[in-house]
Amino acid sequence: MKKARVMGGWTAAFGAIVLLAAGATPVRAQSPFEPSFEVDGRLGLAVPFGGIGKLEDIGLAANLGGAYWFSPRFAVRGDWGLEALNGSSIPAAQDFRSLNLWHYTVGLQTNLAPPVSGNVKFTVNGGLGATTLDFSGSGPSHTYLSLTGGARLLFPVSPQVDLFGGVQLNLAFTKGDDLFQRVNGSPDLQPLGTSSSWTLPLWGGIQVHFP
Numbered sequence: 663m664k665k666a667r668v669m670g671g672w673t674a675a676f677g678a679i680v681l682l683a684a685g686a687t688p689v690r691a692q693s694p695f696e697p698s699f700e701v702d703g704r705l706g707l708a709v710p711f712g713g714i715g716k717l718e719d720i721g722l723a724a725n726l727g728g729a730y731w732f733s734p735r736f737a738v739r740g741d742w743g744l745e746a747l748n749g750s751s752i753p754a755a756q757d758f759r760s761l762n763l764w765h766y767t768v769g770l771q772t773n774l775a776p777p778v779s780g781n782v783k784f785t786v787n788g789g790l791g792a793t794t795l796d797f798s799g800s801g802p803s804h805t806y807l808s809l810t811g812g813a814r815l816l817f818p819v820s821p822q823v824d825l826f827g828g829v830q831l832n833l834a835f836t837k838g839d840d841l842f843q844r845v846n847g848s849p850d851l852q853p854l855g856t857s858s859s860w861t862l863p864l865w866g867g868i869q870v871h872f873p
Contacts, residue, residue: 696873700737701728702826704867708745708763714795714836714859718761721747723863725830729771737771739787741810745832745861760797763861765832767791767810783816783824793834795859808834816869824869833860 708723725743732738743765769789775781793808814828836859 695734698731698871698873699728700731700869700871701726702867702869703727704743704828704863704865706863706865706867708747709862709864710747710859711862712836712859714747714761714763714834714861718747721745721761723861723865725765725863725865725867735773737773738768739771739789740768741789741791742766743832743863745863747861762796763832763834764794764796765791765808765810766793767808769810782818784813785816786813787811793832795834795836804836806834806836808832812865814865822871824871826865826867826869828865828867830863830865831860832863833858 702725704723704725704727706723708721710718710720723743723745725741727739727741727743729737729739745763745765747761747763767789768791769787771785771787773783773785775784788811789809791808791810792805794803794805796803810830810832812828812830814826816824816826818824
């Protein structure tokens with residue numbers, strides 16, 4: 663009986679030592695976050711809606727942007743983009759054969775996927791800026807307050823490079839008296855009468871990271 667008690671005591675003591683040793687084993691710390699910068703270029707199609715959609719058909723879109731990641735989840739970003747619309751097939755809009763929309767925006771971007779290197783990432787962004795409507799000599803140019811928001815799915819091809827596809831919504835608060843169209847074949851231009859115009863670019867692009 664005494665031997666059993668002694669063995670039981672040694673067993674308990676050994677178990678306690680093992681537990682203490684396991685608790686004292688250092689856990690590998692995660693790599694500390696370091697701010698980083700990235701730039702991207704995008705090409706795609708721009709689909710016009712609202713007031714612009716009454717004047718123009720689908721055109722081409724291009725964008726250059728950059729983001730500064732100040733935390734694992736959030737970045738501040740800026741974008742400069744161009745949408746070159748082709749001119750509507752609607753007879754009432756034949757005076758506007760070409761329209762360039764220049765976008766200048768700043769905003770925030772967030773990574774919704776776990777921030778693990780090498781994984782597919784899903785990001786969303788939103789921002790505020792300005793949009794210039796340039797009718798390339800066929801009409802007056804105007805600049806308006808605008809909002810933008812979008813989402814991208816990124817696929818890493820190397821530690822520094824991602825390929826991505828996505829969609830962006832650009833909303834310009836246009837004035838109805840600034841956009842005109844011909845009505846029923848009239849030789850006089852009439853106000854379009856809309857207070858907002860928006861486009862939906864569908865993107866594909868490449869992104870490069872700089873630590």
